[in-house]
Each structure stands twice: as C-alpha cells, then as structure tokens.
Amino acid sequence: MEKTTAPHKHSVSAMKARFVAISWRDLAVSFGPMVLLIVVGVWLAIWLIHPAPPKTITIATGPENSNFWNVAEKYKKILARDGVTVKIVASEGSLDNLRKLTDPDGDVDVAFVQGGIADSVNIESLVSLGSVAYSPVSVFYRNDKVVSRLSELTGKSIAIGLQGSGSRVLALTLLKASGIEPGGATKLIDMGGDEAADALGKGKIDAAFLMGESAAPATMGKLLRTNGIRLLDFSQASAYTRRFSYLNELTLPPGVFDFRRNLPDHTIRLIAPTAELIARDDLHPALSDLLIEAAREVHGKASVLQKAGEFPAPLAHEYPISDDAARYYKSGKSFFYRTLPFWLASLVDRTMVVLLPIILLLIPGIKLVPLLYGWRIRSRIYKWYGVLITLERGVTTHTKEEQEQMLRQLDEIETSVNRMKMPLAFADQFYVLREHIGFVRSRLESGT
Known part of the structure; x- marks a missing residue:
C-alpha cells in the first residue's frame, strides 16, 4: 500500500504554498457592501439636498412708495451684498400679495402681508418668516x-x-x-x-x-x-x-x-396687526436666513411704535413659522454662513450634506471590512473540510481500487489548496488544513 501511494505523496509535497501579503481581490469584494451603502447614502442625500440658492428673489410689497415698498428697497440693498438680486413687485396690498404668492404660475417668492386677512385665501402652501413690524x-x-x-x-x-x-x-x-x-x-x-x-x-x-x-x-x-x-x-x-x-x-x-x-x-x-414676511414653503433655507438677517437690520431698531430688538419675531398668527425660520431664531445662521462668503458657504453646506452620510457609513464600514475579508479567506479554507470529512468516513469501507481513487482525489485537494493565494496573516490556518490533509492521507494509506 505504501509503494502504491508513495509517488502521490512525494509529488504533492513537492509543491510549495503560495503566500501573498494581502489578497487584493478579497479585499475589493469585502469593500463591496460598504461601497453599495455609500452609493445609496449619497444618492439619498443628493435626492433630498436643496439645490444651490437662486440668485434672484421676488418680493411683493404694495403700491409704489408705500411703506412696504420702501422697506423692500432696503432689503434689496442688503441682499445685494451677498450677490442676491431682489425684484420688487408692486401690488394693490396684502390681499393681492397673498394671491400672488399662492398663484402656482406666479413668480413671487416672498411678500409683506398684514395680519387678519387670510380667511379668503388658501394659505396651506405658505409659511411665515416672522413678524417684522406693527401695521x-x-x-x-x-x-x-x-x-x-x-x-x-x-x-x-x-x-x-x-x-x-x-x-x-x-x-x-x-x-x-x-x-x-x-x-x-x-x-x-x-x-x-x-x-x-x-x-x-x-x-x-x-x-x-x-x-x-x-x-x-x-x-x-x-x-x-x-x-x-x-x-x-x-x-x-x-x-x-x-x-x-x-x-x-x-x-x-x-x-x-x-x-x-x-x-x-x-x-x-x-x-x-403685525406685518409678516410670508413665503412659499419651498423657499431655499439660505434665502430664508438672508431675509431674516435683512429684517433684523431694517426693523430691529427702536421707533415710535416699537422697542429695539422687538422685531423680527417668530409670532405665529394665521401662518405657521417655517422650520428654517424657527431654526434661525433659535440658533442663528449656521457656522459656514457666519464665517464664509454666501456663495462659498452655500457650496460647502451642500457638499457637507453629501459627505455626512459617507462619513457616517464609513465608521461602521471600516469595522465591517476586516470581518468580511477574514470570512472570505476562511471560507475558502473551510470548504475543503467538508470534502475531507467525506473521505475520512470511507476509510474503513473501500476496496483497493477505491483507495487509489480516494488518494488521487486527496492529491487533487492538496494541489488545489497549494495553488490558493493565501495571505500571510492566515498562514496558521492554512498549515492546519495541510496537517489535516496529511492526517486523512495517513488513514487512507493505513486503511484504519
């Protein structure tokens, strides 16, 4: 039996194992789930992200040279500092302003509206940026x-x-x-x-x-x-x-x-009543901040009818205060808009919306990749154990021809194992597998 199997043993043992520092293919596959999660996260962020703020905004006021018209002229100068152009639209007054705001084909973004007139207009799509003055x-x-x-x-x-x-x-x-x-x-x-x-x-x-x-x-x-x-x-x-x-x-x-x-x-x-700054509910958050900043500069001073700092104020009457305005009144402008020019802050702000999900996904992903990488390497080792167990179970119940066939099968297994590119970090598990192959070989040759 030993003479019959010796050539097999000698030829197989002469093959050298192939070790590499790292299996780049397995590493790439291990990164797959994380890359997929990042792609999905970025897609969702881009889908939800606000586009760049428009460079033009339209404000409905009242008749030319009315108080609201004059206030809008001041807003126009203030927003021009940040490169935003204000188009002033004259109107018949607050009710006309509401109609212009709620017109789906209209181009009015914001308007000054006096309180107490909303009963005759559907205002579901409108929000308040705050009250700006007594009227x-x-x-x-x-x-x-x-x-x-x-x-x-x-x-x-x-x-x-x-x-x-x-x-x-x-x-x-x-x-x-x-x-x-x-x-x-x-x-x-x-x-x-x-x-x-x-x-x-x-x-x-x-x-x-x-x-x-x-x-x-x-x-x-x-x-x-x-x-x-x-x-x-x-x-x-x-x-x-x-x-x-x-x-x-x-x-x-x-x-x-x-x-x-x-x-x-x-x-x-x-x-x-108070005069409120009313906007469509899809007004860009950055423009909301700029308008409230302008309102503070124009309306924040003391006058015959108000105290300093009394306006603008998030006083909810007929219109809900917008989420962006509520955030601004609570914490002010974001860090980027406080420290960077408006156009640059807008770019950074939108970039962060994309980067944030990537960063959040990378943290668990970095921990997951080594686990997936190790699992892939070990799975290539473990799959041969099933074959070895099957061979070992037939050790005592085979004929001479079956023994030679099983030894040839074992040679093929060892050849395949030796051809695997195995990272050095898993060399111990690789040699344990080879020892187990040798163990099964010895039992096949001895027949016990």
Whole structure:
C-alpha cells in the first residue's frame, strides 16, 4: 500500500504554498457592501439636498412708495451684498400679495402681508418668516368733534382702501363689528393711499383708513399736521384686541410726532396687526436666513411704535413659522454662513450634506471590512473540510481500487489548496488544513 501511494505523496509535497501579503481581490469584494451603502447614502442625500440658492428673489410689497415698498428697497440693498438680486413687485396690498404668492404660475417668492386677512385665501402652501413690524390701523377723519369710536362715523363717507388691499379687508371687518356695513347709511369708498389722503384733505370724504401697505409715511405725517384732520383715538382698543387675536394695542404719547407743535396733543390708542414676511414653503433655507438677517437690520431698531430688538419675531398668527425660520431664531445662521462668503458657504453646506452620510457609513464600514475579508479567506479554507470529512468516513469501507481513487482525489485537494493565494496573516490556518490533509492521507494509506 505504501509503494502504491508513495509517488502521490512525494509529488504533492513537492509543491510549495503560495503566500501573498494581502489578497487584493478579497479585499475589493469585502469593500463591496460598504461601497453599495455609500452609493445609496449619497444618492439619498443628493435626492433630498436643496439645490444651490437662486440668485434672484421676488418680493411683493404694495403700491409704489408705500411703506412696504420702501422697506423692500432696503432689503434689496442688503441682499445685494451677498450677490442676491431682489425684484420688487408692486401690488394693490396684502390681499393681492397673498394671491400672488399662492398663484402656482406666479413668480413671487416672498411678500409683506398684514395680519387678519387670510380667511379668503388658501394659505396651506405658505409659511411665515416672522413678524417684522406693527401695521397700525390709522383712521384719519375731518371733524371738529373728537371721535373715539368707529360707530361715531356712521352716516359719513369713508375711504376703506383699494380692492386687493389688506387695509380694505381689515377696515370692513372692524366697521362691521361696529355696526357699519356696505349698503347702509355710511358710504364706504374703495379708495386708498395718497388718493384717499388728498380727498380727505380737500374735504371730499369724511374719513380714511390708511395703513403702512397703502400710504407713505410722509403722507400720514402730512395729514397729522393738517388743520381740521385728526387721528382716531381707539377708546375700545382693548376690546378689539380681545375680539381679534391678531390685533395688538399700541399707544402714542403726546408730542411723539412733533414736540414743538405737540402732535398729537393727547395720548392716542391704536390697534395694529403685525406685518409678516410670508413665503412659499419651498423657499431655499439660505434665502430664508438672508431675509431674516435683512429684517433684523431694517426693523430691529427702536421707533415710535416699537422697542429695539422687538422685531423680527417668530409670532405665529394665521401662518405657521417655517422650520428654517424657527431654526434661525433659535440658533442663528449656521457656522459656514457666519464665517464664509454666501456663495462659498452655500457650496460647502451642500457638499457637507453629501459627505455626512459617507462619513457616517464609513465608521461602521471600516469595522465591517476586516470581518468580511477574514470570512472570505476562511471560507475558502473551510470548504475543503467538508470534502475531507467525506473521505475520512470511507476509510474503513473501500476496496483497493477505491483507495487509489480516494488518494488521487486527496492529491487533487492538496494541489488545489497549494495553488490558493493565501495571505500571510492566515498562514496558521492554512498549515492546519495541510496537517489535516496529511492526517486523512495517513488513514487512507493505513486503511484504519
């Protein structure tokens, strides 16, 4: 038996094992799952990532030279510092602004909107970037007698603002609450802004509702200085604010407009909704930050009606505060936008969105690769043990011809094993396999 099998043993043992420092093929395959995870992660990040912020933004304001229009001009200069062009769109007022914002075919991105006018418009796609100022209800009237309640204007001719203006919507709401409605004894005229102020000054009408969206500050100041024209003191201001949650009560102390002439000559109570910066809900986060920054610069100072730092503020009324605005009010601009130029910060910010999932996947992936690599190497070793076990089980139940056939099969196994490229780190397991092959060979040759 030994003479028959010796040639096999000698020829096989003469072959040398093939060792390599590392199996690059196995390493590449081991990286496969991690690469796949990274590809999926990057794809999801790119799919979810915001595109680069647009370089142009469109703001709807109010009539030209109105307060909102002038504010938008200031925004335009501020955003130009970061290379963003602001297009200003004149409108009839807040209601018209809402319609422009909700128009699916429109190009208006942001608008100044007075509170208390959202009931007639579907605002589901709109969010607020915050309130930016008070928009006082200024009712100027011509009367020798002091008027302190809207109901005292019954039977007069009143300019309530133009169609599409927030002034008109709010004026109708407040007048209705005071018992004055269209079609009654009081003549309600669709007239606003400078036209209404001029008509009041010439005595063509008895009263006019003027607000920031429809009248320039200079126009309102001129009316305050006109003999015979007064600013209505809302004696029921507290009651209005309780009935209408979007209204605030304000007071103007004597002389606040003109110390020399003591204008006004007594404390005046006003009611005021806030003017909000309303945007489409798909506004780019970077532009949201820039707009709030501009609002802080324009509206953050103290004035006759507000304290320093009071605006802008995330005061949710009819519109939800956007997530981006809420994040900004809580923690300010992100690190990149605070320290880098706007265009560069935008690029870095979007790049980080792609890199972050890669980094997060690399951490467990680095730990997984060695395990997969070791498993692949060991699996090539372990697969031969199944064959060896089968051969060993037939040691005591074979004929001479079957023995020679099994020895030839064992030679083929050892040849295949020796041809494997085995990393040096797994040399111990490789030699253990060869010892086991030798063990099975000795049992086959001895027949026990």
